[in-house]
Amino acid sequence: MIHRVLASELSAHVGETVQVSGWLHRRRELKQVTFLILRDRTGLAQAVVLGGSEQAGPDGPVVPAIPEETVISLVGIVTANEQAPGGIELVAPPSGPRIEVLSSLAATPPLDVYRPTVTASLPTILDGSPVTLRHPLLSAPFQLTAASVAGFRSALDALGFTEIHTPKVVGSATESGANVFTLDWFGRKAYLAQSPQFFKQAMVGVFERVYETGPVFRAEPSDTARHLAQYTSLDAELGFITDHRDVMAVVREALVGMVEAVAERAAAAVELLGVKLPEVPEVIPELHFSEAMAMLGLDEPDLAPADERALSEWAVREYGSEFLFVTGYPMAKRPFYTHGEPGRPKYSNSFDLLFRGLELITGGQRLHKYEDYVAALAARGESTEPYAGYLNAFKHGMPPHGGFALGLERWTMRLTGADNVRRTALFPRDLHRVMP
């Protein structure tokens, strides 16, 4: 029995008879020969078969008319040929070509997977993603994503974090009443979790340092190129911090791990997409919110997307950094669990990380004393009652702590320069889309 050899391994098998298996990426029939380009998970392999459009055997064409995207396997002799892609080509053995069809004969795909560029519209791509994502340019971003998550985890593992898995269905809408999906839980009302905020804070009390990489849900009625109703949140939380700067230091380590993992584990995708990986500076520059406002000449305490882009450009000019921490967001703009800035109660010990003009990470120091939570809710005119389960943990001894959350699809969007976050989500979910 001849075992399968992957496209990327062929050059180590010159002179041998091997089997390759994959999708018929492209079929090019000349008068005397037919070229079959096979695609597998490692790349392309070219096979040349004697027998072209002008020749036929007793049972029809020498090379059966197999539609592109059909899954086949093919036995051939690995031959060096400078003109073939990768310098290698498979030639039929003397006994003739041995082609086996493994799938249904493929229907015409919604886009030509073999073409070097993609011109199909985003809806076409998304509607047909089980097929359209076979295009190497469309699947490559997901290799960056997979590598990034692996890098995030290994960076935090090295820092003594414990991975956790928390509920995605909650009995009360924790963070804000708005933008929550409602569901029927054995006859009672429940909600999809907007974040693991409560759980990760509580687990600081158990493991000190925790992270989770999982789905979160936002019933955002806004229909923009950077919002999804389900996205993957890379969440971390750690105890025994002095303030938000200790969290920012962990953010930096996580980013270093992510960039390194992408470079190591997704090199082919990086090259194919022409991605320029960012350098993570030894110290990521930071700018206090109040300074940002002054610099931009703003009165309204808020940063619009255009302001974030301007700040990012400033950080590149001033520090040569594609990352910028904006710190000290006004308390009024942050959730009630946010820790204030000592001596400047209007501001908070919080931060956003801007990456290439887009908010990628939100984080900061949290309140950790029960009495501070009670006061914070009272100051906002809110009752503690809906938060009773959440607040209970803080009665029992919680260390100073903080954390952050990174939107995974946004990260890959910015890495690849994609114009829409839906290009970096498998089967994206939004206001209009809950299929396929």
Added chain:
Amino acid sequence: MIHRVLASELSAHVGETVQVSGWLHRRRELKQVTFLILRDRTGLAQAVVLGGSEQAGPDGPVVPAIPEETVISLVGIVTANEQAPGGIELVAPPSGPRIEVLSSLAATPPLDVYRPTVTASLPTILDGSPVTLRHPLLSAPFQLTAASVAGFRSALDALGFTEIHTPKVVGSATESGANVFTLDWFGRKAYLAQSPQFFKQAMVGVFERVYETGPVFRAEPSDTARHLAQYTSLDAELGFITDHRDVMAVVREALVGMVEAVAERAAAAVELLGVKLPEVPEVIPELHFSEAMAMLGLDEPDLAPADERALSEWAVREYGSEFLFVTGYPMAKRPFYTHGEPGRPKYSNSFDLLFRGLELITGGQRLHKYEDYVAALAARGESTEPYAGYLNAFKHGMPPHGGFALGLERWTMRLTGADNVRRTALFPRDLHRVMP
């Protein structure tokens, strides 16, 4: 400034003045001295402070009456003392004890975290999990879980798999109409995904080999010690297989990776819990369903929990293996996408993996040709219409493929010998529980 030293690192700092931070695990006041046992994420540290119940300074007791579970930090000189736990003890510097309280003074916890055993009931543990899980015996299983997932991922990474992140909300109830949670998705009806089955199969068409570690949701009305309404599913799917045995070979590799990672990354938890890690045999024994039925003398084509236990015991006796593949489950008992057994159409190319008497993994070969799906649905008297989105992928060329899913909480349950799967889920969700 004195930096924090972790409990496990103290022995490297004998003679130095250091700071330790953590929870006041236990306070033991004698007449002349007080022992403070501190707990951090690495273990316990004992500090001895001159000043006991019979002594008081001008401002009250020498050692302030801090309740257990309060978070403190403490400065002391690291001193060797054979009688102290770990042979190390912190002694107050000549200037006197320096104890700082970092949290609210802790309320009395629902169970005594410092006691060597846990007698609290399961509901007490679950209701107060942000605090009760601080008990080392209750948190240790989650260290096994974290290590296991890491091992699963690294085993599959090494085999060329790509990690994916798929939707947890779907527009139609894919696998079965029953036991599905319904939710409101921007005014339309949608469902929580019972598994990533459709998505992982579709992505075999893109990446050949994929895995996902994420939440799945089952609206199981049954209230047993081994069912959860949300659990973490370790899912894998791979293309270009011959049959289900290629999937079983990957299962074995994943198990090896999991056991190795637990041994390496969670050694302290393994020791604390007295876990005996299983050996994964070179070839995991397998038994065809029909043989299992004959052996057990059963007529009804179904294996009850007691039958699974009996089969597991048989595998231990016969092969010395705590793992057993039961293969060839009847087609009638498997989902419509299951591939039949060649020559024995009553049976399927599927398997369950039993581990210590419990079904841990379900998997098998899937249908991969569109026409076979149409026939399979017709044979069950079902229309293809509800499955149109799912089936579409198979029109476009899908290789022979299969996969499996492992219930993470069940795995840890069986590793630790826990009597209830709720002891191995953080904040479990079931028929009655959607809080905290």
